[in-house]
Amino acid sequence: MDRNKEWVMNEIEKIAHFGKGSRGITRLAFTETAVEAQKYVISLMEQVGLKIRMDQIGNIIGRLEGRDDSLPAVITGSHLDTVPEGGKYDGVTGVIGGLVAISRLKDKGGLAHPLELVIFACEESSRFGFATVGSKAMVGLANVSEWSKAKDQSGLSFAEAIAQNHLDIERIGEAARQAEEIKAFVELHIEQGRVLEKEQKTIGIVEAIAAPTRLKIRVEGVAAHSGSTPMEERRDALVSASMIVLAIHEIGAEQSKYGTVATVGMLNVHPGSINVIPGVVEMWVDIRGVNHESIIECLQDIKDAISTIAEGQEIGVSIMLLSAEKPVNMNKDIISLVKKVCMEKKVPHQVIHSQAGHDAMNLSHLAPAGMIFVPSQNGVSHNGEEHTAIDEIMSGIDVLTETLFQLAK
Template identity: 40%
Template sequence: MISKERLAKHFSEMEKISTPNEKPGIFRLAFSDSDWQGREYLMSLMKDAGLSIRIDAFGNVIARREGRNPSLPAIMFGSHGDSVPAGGNYDGVLGVLASIEVMKSLDEENFQNEHPLEAVIFMCEESSRFGMAELGSRVMRGELSTDDLHSLKGKDGKSLYEVLKSRNLSPDNISEAVYNEPLKAFLEVHIEQGKVLEYEKTQIGVVTGIAAPTRLRVFLHGKADHSGATPMGMRSDALCASAEITLLVEKLASEQQNPPAVGTVGILNITPGVMNVIPGEAEMGIDIRSIDKDAKAKIVETLKKGIDIVCKKRDIEYEIKVISDETPVPLSAPMVDYLSSICEDEEVSYKRMPSGAGHDTMFWAPYAPAGMLFIPCKDGISHNAAEHAEMDDIFCVTKLLEKAVKKLSQENFKI
């Protein structure tokens, strides 16, 4: 039986491991001492649940409950254990602790699963240390090479390769970490990291797809002139052009309703930044996201045309650099229906919704039927010391995960 008290205890222990004295927030930066201590604690819980553990060359932890028919494809579920600096105690670790609690409950019940079950701790999901996210899943899906491990470096100048070596892992054998065994399904539970569920007073989000960004750097080259001596009609004001472009980003994203999109100008650097000088240069960082690649592409192309119109009108030269253009990941429609039906059976309020943030699931969805369940987080706050999820919601989603896993673990059950 799923235990709310046990879950609460484990979250409390992880918080103690990861909270330095006099510093607010959680500090489990990937491969740091606190990340390693948290990982050791989580592995102790896996062993207590009767699971056999293997660790791959990157440090990903795969804990297995054997099935009555070991030749059947496994059901994998889990999440990541690392955090951003001064982050919260629910992002990532919720999915790990919920998975371990499901395994513990099955062990207590002496439940007979026909398919093998695997609970996973993915390493280095956050981009905080090496500038790239979901590294553990990328490795398991064969999307990182030894050369990549050398090129990815943290702010301390150490490469990911060196860091793995320092933890007695095997970066030279990274190809051996590729997960090639068949999977029946992949599941992940996570906090929403947004406000929708709390605002709509809904307990569970059934994720339909994971949005991916297109990120642009826009450089506007106007002319810096004296603010008092230059008439309004004779200016090439880079800041005013950037303001028009910012509003255009907002307009285009807001108008894209079905499927939805979001647009953000998160960087705006103005030069020279002096009170009495017209801004001559502006640098913008623009992030456009959707779970639909065509909708996202349409916004980006319309935005580029809009930037051209704004800049010609204001006599400003410009450059647009595409920093990244990632592909959104739709989740399995039958899996979405299946998880929705479980919510209905348990009389739990839910809504189908996209994920605006990236998750490990996006690397497993092309490999196996994949599903995600969200719970609300207070005020939509995440990656922050104020991040909070209610234990009632954690208990609820863990019970839903258990029910989903139990059905999937039977050979005659098909999605």
């Protein structure tokens, strides 16, 4: 086992201890656990000799100067926050892999362009309902008016949460960078699917990233006593909500031929008592795909189905559009470069789509962007069982290192 492989294995395990529970890792954005993980990785970045700064959304940026500091930076990185009971490879692979790549290039020396490693803040939507917050702010796409309304499940607002980290919601705009500052961005990440595993490929070269369209649906019936209200007189919000869940599933299945998926991931039932007919149900819907027309059709079909159900069940339904992002294509030149690197290194590879969103889709608005995938065992992600073999991670780091070198030399 070479030193780098052992080091990567050990560091992934050490980071996994921040927020580790019996069923997975919980490291929600801006929590004390997430901050402690950041501090630990900052110490690793400092050991490599990176100059560290934090921007006004909480992104951690480590910089290695090149021969000409006036040239735009070549950037890599990912995130450290997780979903509740998530895995130890999602995000972390790109952070540790990026650090190894920069360390190797520092030892090699002679690069013209600066290199940067970024730990993006609040990539996961689990705490506040908004994803890739840090990278949105970095490219000038911060939606401060919406973010300011967001609260976590404990009732703590987004503004209060970032204030606990000495950040001011009124200054988020200062995190935005200019296009001339960045030459390219390349993110290493686990696939979070089974394509590479099924095709027995080591590297996925991402061509397009599916973007989420997210809805909050509120179903309003009438809360009543479960024993004294006859079945024919009920306006049960949960029954109607269940019909909507099934309709969304069926619509997603119909659109799956275009690669589109639709998921109801969370429901809140009120008043939430065993002897009370539910009066209100809130649900959150996630629609994703790389075919924008299919996403629009899926959204319209869902609205039509909800209208039919609401009329038939005599209940009220409101739909709030939380986000509607278009699928993003990765830069063709970077795709070609990664292909060339894989061929030179004789690494089995293929072009692939990402069904999950990533920070790279936002960076693509500011600079040429690309993604390098390594396999996920059994396609499992956002789960304590998440696993990627260390040899596959090291292959990803090798490809990332050479890609960054070619961009920064």
